[in-house]
Amino acid sequence: MNETLLTPQELVDRFVGTFGDAITDPRIVTRAEGAKKNPNTNIWMTIDRGILKPVINLLKELYYPHLSVISGWDTGEELRLQYIFSIYYGKPHGEIMVTFTVPLKKTDLTVPTISDQIPGAVFTEREKQEMYGITVEGIPDGRRLFLPEDFPEGVYPLRKDETGIPDSMIKHLWETKRPTDRPAPPVTEKEDTEEKPKEVKSDE
Amino acid sequence: MSDEMKKKPYVVPIGPIHPALKEPVQFLFEMEGEVVKKADFAPGQTHRGIEWMGMRRNPVQIVHLTDRICGICGVTHSLSFARAVEQIVDIEVPARADYIRVIIAELERIQSHLLWAGVAAHELGFDTLFYLAWRVREDSLDVIENITGNRINYGLVQIGGVRRDITPEQHPVIHKCLDGYRSLLGKMINLFLHDTTISIRCKDTGVLSFEKALHLCTVGPTARASGVVKDVRVDYPYAAYGDLDISPILPSAFGGEINGDVYDRIIVRLLEIEQSIGIIETCLKEMPEGGILWEPKLPKLLAACKKAHGEAVGRHEAPRGECLHYVAMDGNEAPAMWKIKASSYSNLHSWIPILEGEQLADVPIIVASIDPCLSCTDRVAVVRGNSSDLLTKEDLHRLSVEKTRRIQGC
Amino acid sequence: MTLSSSFKRSLFVFHFNAGSCNGCDIEIVAAITPRYDPERFGVRLVGSPKHADVLLVTGPVTGKMAPRLRRVYDQMADPKVVMCIGTCGQSGGVFYDSYNLEGPIDQIIPVDVYVPGCAPRPEAIIHGVVTAITKLERLEGGEV
16 A cells, blocks of 8 residues: 555556556546535546456555445446545545446447456355346356345346346336235224224224 | 264354344354354345436436435435535535535534444443433434424435525534534543543454554545544545544544444544534534525526536545545436446445454444444354354344343443 | 234234345344334244245235245145235336246135235334234134
8 A cells, every 4th residue: 555645646647557548538526515624535537348447456556445345337328337436535625426338339248357356256246247247257156135036037127228127117106006815804893983083994 | 962963063044134223244163162163144135226217317317316215324324425416417515505515414414423432332231321422412313404404314405505505593503503512422432432441342352453454455544443544534634624624533633543333433423423523513603695596596506407417426434434426428318328337335344354253242333334334134044054043133132231231340 | 893802813924035135034033123122012033934824925026026926925834814015016106017926826726815005104004913813813712
């Protein structure tokens, strides 16, 4: 871990200088809130899949990065994975969020695992596999995470194309009526007792 | 039984149902005698597909959906989501709203930590303390109800501000509650941290080393108890936290060194209650005058959201650690993508290293110690060879209580 | 209501979280703590469905929990009463159109008492338990 702190611009320059054209569209976004308007810093970079692991190695040289989560975005023609990191935590008002966007073609949805570099990534990589249908190469634990065991294969909830959730799987809970196979409620009894609480309905 | 049979490890599945709290989670323990050799867990028992549902609704509807992601973190998710959308649409939140957001977030931290303290005491068989913590927790719920109108699922945060103001008449109510907590805190710290039984049960139990905490990307009090200095409120100025002079709470604040055990997690959470009291008092004093909403008319707000393009990340330090919402919008009414990272999401995998090598009787308190809102396990099936016994949640709890009694006996 | 005679015995309650947001679950636990203290009437949470008279179900019932809910219901001894706590167990609430929900609860198991609210206050939950007691009395008396 290197204890010299780089400014956001130096950070971007360091990455672009090291990886050149493989990094596109680097952006530094700041946002100031509260009465004193102290700004916070977010860096966004789009990177090629091939340099995902070297990029994280460089990030680790600067500061051990905290991986918040890997997010995804199905834009239609491509699937974009966002690796959301933060570095320089523990420095008051000094934390910088670094997000690497990795665009993937729908025909080749594979990424290398980063769990050998950051062990905490397994959890979120497992989720990406089941939610987006990507393949994480070399993942130490490839089981499903949140979806039930009998969830249909080839359906990925967060995809927006034909592999997304089909309409037939959606259950409209509000449409359900009173079950018909139960005995009718004692209507006469209800009319007799006026004090019956209205908000709690008794059902037999 | 032959010697070989005796040595054979057996598998203990736990859950997924347990009466007290949060998500039902299923555990699988490979046991050797009383010692957990290997631990594994299966989350997702309460997977409702909220992200997917959100991508069919407009941002104002989603705010009310975010309230219902978790009933304890009522303001956490709505604040993170609102901050993400505000960055995309480029909404400037009035400063007064930022202060109200911080006040309600800190009240939530107080009630959440007290809730956890009660659960932890219950797991150790110290039910008197459980009832004490939950009784005083009601005071903070009363204040939250006074401000927001509801005890749970507050619906206070709106995109561009908050929906209700804090009036001068409400200040004495809040101060009365905070003063009550301040006078009570010494008693709570004495009961928790100077109690011999709690010390024996919690010290050196469920140790999460600094390296493991760092590498597994843990957040919040779990990470801080292991010495990882990380608190979004301090590191990354947002809402009114950037105006405040606060620093992350580490177990060393109570003297002694950082061990990363259950005891250290208790220290961090109890001292954070004190910190939250201070933050609320400062915010009440320094709250600027002004409006509380960027745009009170919902159709105008929605029209602005509909025009926006871009992606952003909203973060908030929840009672359990960093909560993160990633939102992408592409000019439609509903967001193009919405990803939620709750704080327990980052902490759950630290269960595996901290449970391995511990005794079955210590499992409830260790599981509860990272505050997954999952206190007890409901049903435990102990499989020995071909026969299987059912251990109820009560049995497991009884094991824990018996261990406490044994310690008290000696 | 003939509450006085039924309070002679204690009512055991088992709580089942079928995928709720935890709000109702917290309020159920809050309802047994000293401010409300239903334990003075013998109402208490138990850890096993086999000991319980009343089953409190919260949540819209997720795919993974539906078979477990049926199993817990089957394990309870007769006479038993099922209470559905919270709006999402009755109509889905804000989760009205998900892909992973099997609910509402009364599609899975028969429900006797509904307590609406998101989340219902502890007072409402206790009121629901009182209603359940009267229902249990009727079942005991062989009226149904």
